[in-house]
Amino acid sequence: MTVVDHIVLALQSSDQLDADKRYALIDIFVSNRELFETLGAEATRAFTQALAAGDADAAWRRIADSLSQEQLVRLLQATQDEMADTAKRAAAARAQLQALVDTVGAYAFKLALGALL
Known part of the structure; x- marks a missing residue:
């Protein structure tokens, strides 16, 4: 399984997120699969943590800085x-x-x- 597959499975089984937020996050990871697969687990984890903290701008900056x-x-x-x-x-x-x-x-x-x- 890829990094994105693991994240999507975790999001699908999460009971901490409402359905709209869960599907929005799944869409981000699936539609940007190539990006996250290229970056690998560490950068993807950092992106996910920044998103979870509610700072989408910081999340995308972190991705851009890590390329x-x-x-x-x-x-x-x-x-x-x-x-x-x-x-x-x-x-x-x-x-x-x-x-x-x-x-x-x-x-x-x-x-x-x-x-x-």
């Missing part, structure tokens, strides 16, 4: 890869939507032509 140049490069590369994948999926979705529009348009044209004849 090495190599980690930053890896995170940027992962972000670029994710953006490229998202762009590919968006293009595929647009193509599928256009094909659907073309199909519906052709069907509507046939119906209109049939009504005229």
Whole structure:
């Protein structure tokens, strides 16, 4: 299990947090999984402690301060890869939507032509 998996499991079983706060924290860790996996357990623990203390700004500053140049490069590369994948999926979705529009348009044209004849 990864660092993020452990944190998510701990948050899910926590009875000290209300449901909204628990899901918000889970979302932070899951949506930033690459960041926390890159940073490792110690920096992630420090981030979690700052969040638990109610100081989100300090938590994110601590993360930014703890990034090495190599980690930053890896995170940027992962972000670029994710953006490229998202762009590919968006293009595929647009193509599928256009094909659907073309199909519906052709069907509507046939119906209109049939009504005229």
